[in-house]
Amino acid sequence: MASKERIQRLKEDTRMNILKAALQIVKEEGWQALSMRKIADVIEYTAPIIYEYFSNKDAIILELTRKGYLILSRDLEEAKSKHRLPAKQLEAMWLAYWNFAFANKELYQAMYGVNTNYSCELMNTLPEAERPWDLFTAVIGELMGIQDMESNMICTKYYTFWSVVHGLISINILSRGNSDEINRQVLKDAIGAIIRSMTGQFSPGTAPVKENKSVE
Template structure:
């Protein structure tokens, strides 16, 4: 009899443990949204989830572990956006354009996550490599670029080059807007963004 109850309580305990883990991540992101990455500290997170700091170390190895998990979650979100907008378009060209615009939108609707993921105005954790979620998004771009260039039989290296050309200009443009806010107007950004994307797509078969 007690056995059954114990089993149930064990599950309950594991459930609230997962909840606490999620609470830690939520609290962290909330603090960052309020006062920026600089202001994030273990004790503040603990305060927010109404525990003391050492508790966090039962859920994450250290502070960097929290950051790593947040970048992972960011990549999951971004990937979801990619898939959603890709499904909305037929031609690879339109899909590619839509995905870069989704990338752009993500940077501003999840400003803090973007800063963490791509190191704008932020201490970038070195462990970002070997995140499979990040690779998945990259692969989507590779595939699309390859498809568009199919008649010219592109090498992996050329596809890679096109991808980074895209990434550079869009990340650079986002950087201006996130770090030096207000240097460019919204209409300007839209102009630069569309020009750049379509320009590169047009030049993709060079």
């Protein structure tokens, strides 16, 4: 039994080393440079051994993407747990989403097809890809007093948030022209405006509620 456990552990270590090597290559050279042969060279294995663990390069990318969604979900849950009010939870969660994107830029690129040629449809087949959606929509529903998670209103508000936040992230990943302080303030202003529109704090033609503009 001990021998079987040791063999299984060695196999898992090799699998993890393959994924680490793949991510290392991507960080140094970009997704376009990733290949099975390069991975084999980094971990000093022959290419056929890599194929024993992953059928092709796409399988490796899919596994790295799975890892990305797990990390993102963990970060979102942690951010949500620090606040009681749904509005504060949403703000904290979208800021955590932003932080994740830049702390794990290469994973984010694969997850959402930023500056890569990989199919978002393939990535969205992962069960882990549903968790961020579930976390965000649950809080949106609570804030708006909507219990039906299939509501078009919840879906619309989620994609309003995501379009703004993801768009700003994508712009900065491709060319980070503004300072972190300006980027973060633009992000907070956008999130705050969407939340106020959901809670009816102001209506068209009236002044929005003033907020503290300090950058966290």
